[in-house]
Amino acid sequence: MAKNIVIVYHSGFGHTAKLAEYIALGVSQVAEVDGYLLSVDNIDWDILASADVIVMGCPTYMGSASAPFKAFMDASSKAWSEQLWQGKLAAGFTNSGGLSGDKLAVLQQIQLFAMQHGMLWVGMPLQPTGTTPEDLNRMGSYMGLMAQSDSAPVDVTPPIGDLRTAEWFGEYVARTALRWL
Numbered sequence: 001m002a003k004n005i006v007i008v009y010h011s012g013f014g015h016t017a018k019l020a021e022y023i024a025l026g027v028s029q030v031a032e033v034d035g036y037l038l039s040v041d042n043i044d045w046d047i048l049a050s051a052d053v054i055v056m057g058c059p060t061y062m063g064s065a066s067a068p069f070k071a072f073m074d075a076s077s078k079a080w081s082e083q084l085w086q087g088k089l090a091a092g093f094t095n096s097g098g099l100s101g102d103k104l105a106v107l108q109q110i111q112l113f114a115m116q117h118g119m120l121w122v123g124m125p126l127q128p129t130g131t132t133p134e135d136l137n138r139m140g141s142y143m144g145l146m147a148q149s150d151s152a153p154v155d156v157t158p159p160i161g162d163l164r165t166a167e168w169f170g171e172y173v174a175r176t177a178l179r180w181l
Helices: 015-027 045-050 067-075 077-081 103-116 160-180
Strands: 003-009 033-039 053-061 089-096 145-148
Touching (some): 003 015, 003 160, 015 053, 015 089, 015 145, 015 160, 033 160, 045 077, 053 067, 089 103, 103 145
Parallel strands (some): 003 033, 003 053, 053 089
């Protein structure tokens, strides 16, 4: 039976949605796993309830998760009270304009949210390969995926290294799901 991975995200300008698409591309590389993209603008609580894994992401705005993503978190209180996500795997990703942008704070916020739901966190054990825009995990993140987008159209940013890292992360999460679920 195929495992279901739902990538739920908010994207203010399209850059975070692009990362979500590359995560889904990585998920698609693994047989017996199905990936679904779900924007917080169109939440389907039944899809989340049936997911084996929920990968959550949003932009980092002012050192915190974006307001629409926080609204999604608050709206999950029914799922929390019924422990509908307990035992599911969870992972996170974020994107900001700055190289730091306080992305770690957002990953910690998403991780704490997952823990409150009784979920099991999947980090990103990819060693950084360098610091240029072509390098994998150039942000050196282990808690989840971090990416950086310039103030430019979504067709030119985030850079290829961050997109390839997102694809690697999606495949890693999918392989972890097969191993643990």
